Amino acid sequence: MKRIDAVIRPSQLDEVKQRLTGLGVTGLTAFEVRGFGRQKGHTETYRGSEYTVDFLPKIYLSIIVTEDLVDPVVEAILEGARTGVIGDGKIFITSLDEVIRIRTGERGAGAI
Amino acid sequence: MRYGFGESSKAWILKAVVALLLFGAGGGTVRGVLAQDAKPDPAGTATGDKGTVVDATGNSFVVPEPTDKTAPDFTANKKAFEDYQAQAAKEPLALKVADDVGHLRIATNFSWTLLTGYLVLFMQAGFALLTCGLIRKKNAGHLMMLNFAAYVFAFLAYYAVGYAFQFGAVAINAAPSNIGGALTLNHFLVGSGQWGFLGGKGFFMTGPAYDASSNCLALFEVVFMETAGYIIVGAICERITFGAFLLCELFIGALLYPIFGCWVWGGGWMSQLGSTMHWGHGYVDFAGSSVVHGVGGFCAMALSVILGPRLGKYGPDGKPRAFPAHNIVFVVSGTFILLFGWMGFNPGSTLGATDLRIAVVAINTNLAAVAGSAAAMLLWYFMFGKPDITMACNGMLAGLVAITAPCAFVSPTSSVVIGVVAGVIVCLGVLFNERKLKIDDPCGAISVHGYCGFFGAVAVGIFADGTYGAGWNGVGAASYLGKAGQGVTGLIHGDVSQFWTQLGGATLMVVYAFGLTFGVFSVVNKVRSMRVSKEVELTGLDVPEFGMLAYPEDAVEMLATGSQAHQGRA
Numbered sequence: 183m184k185r186i187d188a189v190i191r192p193s194q195l196d197e198v199k200q201r202l203t204g205l206g207v208t209g210l211t212a213f214e215v216r217g218f219g220r221q222k223g224h225t226e227t228y229r230g231s232e233y234t235v236d237f238l239p240k241i242y243l244s245i246i247v248t249e250d251l252v253d254p255v256v257e258a259i260l261e262g263a264r265t266g267v268i269g270d271g272k273i274f275i276t277s278l279d280e281v282i283r284i285r286t287g288e289r290g291a292g293a294i
Numbered sequence: 295m296r297y298g299f300g301e302s303s304k305a306w307i308l309k310a311v312v313a314l315l316l317f318g319a320g321g322g323t324v325r326g327v328l329a330q331d332a333k334p335d336p337a338g339t340a341t342g343d344k345g346t347v348v349d350a351t352g353n354s355f356v357v358p359e360p361t362d363k364t365a366p367d368f369t370a371n372k373k374a375f376e377d378y379q380a381q382a383a384k385e386p387l388a389l390k391v392a393d394d395v396g397h398l399r400i401a402t403n404f405s406w407t408l409l410t411g412y413l414v415l416f417m418q419a420g421f422a423l424l425t426c427g428l429i430r431k432k433n434a435g436h437l438m439m440l441n442f443a444a445y446v447f448a449f450l451a452y453y454a455v456g457y458a459f460q461f462g463a464v465a466i467n468a469a470p471s472n473i474g475g476a477l478t479l480n481h482f483l484v485g486s487g488q489w490g491f492l493g494g495k496g497f498f499m500t501g502p503a504y505d506a507s508s509n510c511l512a513l514f515e516v517v518f519m520e521t522a523g524y525i526i527v528g529a530i531c532e533r534i535t536f537g538a539f540l541l542c543e544l545f546i547g548a549l550l551y552p553i554f555g556c557w558v559w560g561g562g563w564m565s566q567l568g569s570t571m572h573w574g575h576g577y578v579d580f581a582g583s584s585v586v587h588g589v590g591g592f593c594a595m596a597l598s599v600i601l602g603p604r605l606g607k608y609g610p611d612g613k614p615r616a617f618p619a620h621n622i623v624f625v626v627s628g629t630f631i632l633l634f635g636w637m638g639f640n641p642g643s644t645l646g647a648t649d650l651r652i653a654v655v656a657i658n659t660n661l662a663a664v665a666g667s668a669a670a671m672l673l674w675y676f677m678f679g680k681p682d683i684t685m686a687c688n689g690m691l692a693g694l695v696a697i698t699a700p701c702a703f704v705s706p707t708s709s710v711v712i713g714v715v716a717g718v719i720v721c722l723g724v725l726f727n728e729r730k731l732k733i734d735d736p737c738g739a740i741s742v743h744g745y746c747g748f749f750g751a752v753a754v755g756i757f758a759d760g761t762y763g764a765g766w767n768g769v770g771a772a773s774y775l776g777k778a779g780q781g782v783t784g785l786i787h788g789d790v791s792q793f794w795t796q797l798g799g800a801t802l803m804v805v806y807a808f809g810l811t812f813g814v815f816s817v818v819n820k821v822r823s824m825r826v827s828k829e830v831e832l833t834g835l836d837v838p839e840f841g842m843l844a845y846p847e848d849a850v851e852m853l854a855t856g857s858q859a860h861q862g863r864a
Contacts, residue, residue, distance in 0.1 A: 226616075227678050229685060229738070230725050233616035 183278040183291060184252050188243045189217070189271040190263040195241050198262035202245065205254050208294060213242040221268045240271060246281060248291050332465070332477035338506030341474040342400030344392035350650070351779075352765070355392055403472045403646035404510050410642025411514040413635050414521065418445055420631030421524045425531060426844075427624025428684060428737045430617055432834025433532045434844035440527050443536070444543050448523040451547030452516050453499055459483070460519075460552035460560045461511060462493025467561030467768065472646030474507030488566035493556050514642065515555075518586050521639075522551045525590030528737030529598040533605075533831055536839050538824035542597060545814060551589055554806055558585050564799055568769035574755070574792030575774075575782045576767040577799035580655075581643035583699030583750025584800050589807040591744025595733065596811035600819050603734030605831050614728045617736065622683050629687040633663055636694050640701045651702055651762050658701045659694065662713035666693020669717025677721075685721060688738045692720035695743055696750035703758035703782045712753050716746045748800045755796030758784035 190198060195212065202210060216237035223236035247255055256273060264270055283293040335341050347355035357378035360371035382389055422441040426434050463482040467490070469475040479502060483494030496503030499512060523546045530539070557564040558579050568576035579585050608614055619625055640659040641652040670689020671681040693713035697704075700712060723741030727733045733740065763781030765771035774780040775788060783789035818824065825831075830838040837843060 227680075227682070228616035228618045229682060230678065230728065231614045231616035233618065 183281060183294065184247055184249060185276050185278045186243075186245045186247060186252065186255055186259075187274040187276075188245075188259050188263065189215070189240050190243065190259070191265065191269065191271060192239055192241050194263040194265070194270075195243075198243070198259055201258035201262045202255065205251065205258055207245060207247060207251065207255060209246065211244045213244075215240050215242045219269070219272070238269065246278060246294050248294065332480070332502075334478045334502050334505035334508070335474075336504045336506065341506050342397035344389055344396050346396040346400055346471070346474065347392050348399075355396075399648055400472075400474050400507075403648055404506075406647035406652075407473055407510055407514050407642060407645050410638035411517050413638025414514070414517040414642065415635075417517075417632050417635030417639070418520060418524060420628045420635055421521075421527070423624040423628030423631065424687065425528045425628075425737045427621040427626075427628060428528070428619045429532055430834075431620040431845060431848065433836060434620065435842060436536075436835035436839055437527065437531045438844065439536065439840055440531060440534075440539055441524060443540060444523045444527065445520055447540050448520055448543040448547035449516060451544045452519050452552070454548065455497055456519060456547045456549075456552040457499060457503065457512055457515065458496040459493050459549070460555040461508075461515065462495040462497075462560070463490050463556070463562075464493065464511070464560050466490065467566055468559065469561075470507075470511055470645050472644065472648065473510045476505065476508040476511050478502035478505055479508060485563065488563065488570050490556065490560070490562045490566075492553065492562075493560050511645070514645065515559075518582060518639075519547055519551045519555075521582075522546055522586045522590035522593075525587065525739050525743045526594040526597055528739030528742075529594035529735040530601055531736055532835065533601055533825050534597075535824060535826050538818070538822075541818065542593075542815070545811075546590075546593065550593060550807065550810060551586075554589050554803060555585050558799075564802075565767045567795060568767050572791070573795040574789055575763065575769045577795055578703070578754050578758075578763070578766060578782050578792070579699045579751055579799075580702045580754070581640045581698045583695060583697075583747045583753075584803045586747075587695045587698060587743040588747030588751065588800065588803045591740050591742070591747050592804050592807035593811040594735070595740045595744055596808045597815060598733050598735055598740065600812065600815050601825055603732065604736070605828065607734045608732060612732075614732075619684055625684055625687055629690055632691060633660075633694065636663070636698075640698055644702070654706075654762075655701045657706055658704060658709040659697055661706050661709040662693040662697030662701075662716070663690045664693070665710040665713025666690055666696070666717035666720070669693075669714040670721050673718055673721050684738075685724070688720050688724065688742050689717040691742045692716040692746040695746040696753060698747075699750040700754040700757055702762050703754060703784075705757075705759055705761075708757040708759070712750070712757065715753075716749060719745050719749055744804075748804060751800035751803070752793075752796050754782065754784060755793035756785045758782045758789075758792065759787050760789075 199210065216239055218236050218238060223234055223238060225232050225234050227233070245255060252275065256275070259273055280289060281291070281293045282289050345354075345356050357375045359375050360368055362368065365371070418441065422438055425441065426437050429437055461476070462479050464470065465475060465477045465480040466482070467488060469477060479493070479495045481494040482490040482492065484490070484492035495501070496508065499509070502508070503512070523543050526542060526546070556562040558577055559565070564577040566576055567573040604617070606615060607617065636659055637656060641655045644652055644655070667686050667690035670692065671686045674685050675681045693716045696712050696716035697709055701709070704712070720738065720741050723745040724738050727735050727740055735741065758781075760775070760777075760780045760783040764774065764779045766782050770780060772778065775783060783792055785793040815824070826835055826838065
């Protein structure tokens with residue numbers, strides 16, 4: 183089992199979600215987060231004074247999948263989230279030891 | 295130490311309130327006996343009869359008996375009087391009808407004055423939304439409470455003494471004849487005749503002020519005073535303690551606003567300069583560019599100087615930092631509510647719907663508003679590459695403030711010019727305050743109301759075209775500048791003296807409002823700091839001052855970002 187985390191643009195959430203549900207991903211958790219990467223925010227003026235917006239709003243997705251779904255999921259996120267402009271985000275993949283469904287107590291891949 | 299309501303001050307406040315109320319109740323009966331001449335008419339049944347019937351140009355239906363036998367037109371007047379008497383004897387029914395017409399005329403004007411007063415009242419909601427939207431989320435509740443309490447406490451101060459100081463002698467030189475004249479208010483406390491400095495009748499709105507005509511005036515005027523009271527919120531918010539703020543409101547409602555208001559609108563000395571010194575039509579401010587907005591704006595400036603800038607507003611390099619508005623939707627809807635309310639503020643200031651100039655006033659007011667906003671948007675676009683939504687709103691208010699004094703005396707085209715100039719003034723004023731003077735004014739109140747209020751008062755002396763206001767402040771009822779029916783006239787239409795009167799009067803307003811406020815509150819601030827503690831300012835004033843947040847769902851985020859507050863993000 184793998185856990186796939188992705189930081190994406192809020193505007194791309196729908197695209198990504200549609201592609202993932204099409205693949206048969208059964209669950210998906212999204213967080214509204216703020217952060218910066220290499221781009222380091224940008225400056226704006228408010229009533230004549232400059233200010234830096236260094237934490238930009240992003241969506242942080244967390245998806246748990248079995249090994250065979252890792253590549254199609256990554257592909258789906260890349261397709262859905264990519265605009266080609268700086269700030270498209272990143273994908274992180276980590277191994278997962280255990281999944282437990284709270285209602286039934288099931289463990290392992292069946293609990294995903 | 296901040297202003298809090300400790301145990302000892304609680305008892306003190308209670309005693310003061312009881313004493314004031316007793317004085318008010320007793321004062322009513324005493325003054326009721328003392329009022330010798332005109333009788334108050336609380337029922338409203340004696341206000342408006344054939345004596346108040348006038349034609350469109352102000353000629354009275356009832357012809358008075360001429361008394362001055364040396365007057366050149368005595369014979370003609372005497373004949374007119376005799377003709378009227380003969381006609382009246384023949385047609386008693388016509389006199390009865392005239393009584394009804396007179397009552398209806400006053401009733402029409404009451405309706406207009408009261409309804410436009412309610413519109414002005416609604417401006418308070420606009421101010422609350424506008425200023426709340428412009429500040430940071432963490433102080434939103436505190437700011438709304440300032441706006442709310444301002445209405446409550448300034449109203450009571452105005453009821454107790456403010457109204458009497460401002461209009462206690464209005465019947466002497468400036469009786470509001472459209473609404474029955476408020477004839478019982480006829481005594482100056484300081485000064486007399488055409489050199490009045492302070493009104494002296496109508497304390498606690500009882501005795502001579504317990505009168506339908508007077509109360510109609512009082513309703514309309516109290517909401518104007520409230521406007522001045524609200525203006526200061528925009529400049530002193532996010533750092534003033536609630537207690538100190540209430541003191542400011544009592545000061546404005548009882549003293550600062552009524553005194554200057556008496557000089558200009560209560561028949562006081564500034565309004566009479568046309569008669570006494572032959573300076574134009576005296577100092578003219580139709581609906582309050584200077585009396586309301588200028589006084590409020592420069593009072594706000596003095597308070598803002600005393601309080602100092604918000605923590606973190608200026609970096610170590612002295613450069614101003616942006617504290618962005620937390621809700622632009624509030625800012626824009628608040629501005630629209632203010633525009634709507636201004637349709638009461640300016641056209642209502644005729645105190646009568648029988649004065650058909652109200653249509654011109656309404657158009658002029660709107661034109662200046664849109665011209666001011668357009669100018670601010672364009673100027674900002676050229677200066678910074680994008681129009682700023684908050685400055686576009688400030689531009690509209692700037693146009694409104696500037697047209698408030700001249701709205702009845704100028705043409706629609708002049709109104710557009712006045713609006714454009716105000717839109718430029720407000721933008722440059724905001725930058726000047728923030729960058730050069732280093733006065734922290736979160737909502738631009740000083741620039742919008744102070745600077746544009748000053749300009750508006752001067753604009754009367756420049757653009758007034760003489761089509762309206764014949765006999766204004768008792769000047770030139772028969773003819774002015776050699777022309778019959780010539781009204782208030784400005785520089786470009788041939789009356790230089792009006793320009794100098796306006797410039798001098800507006801300058802006096804600045805010195806008066808800034809000086810008196812600065813003097814009084816410098817002392818107050820020395821006795822007890824008017825500012826919240828550093829910790830309170832950083833976490834936000836909502837919980838420390840009132841125990842609740844404007845947006846409780848943000849409680850966790852608030853605590854987490856409290857440490858970043860000085861960077862203006864929370």
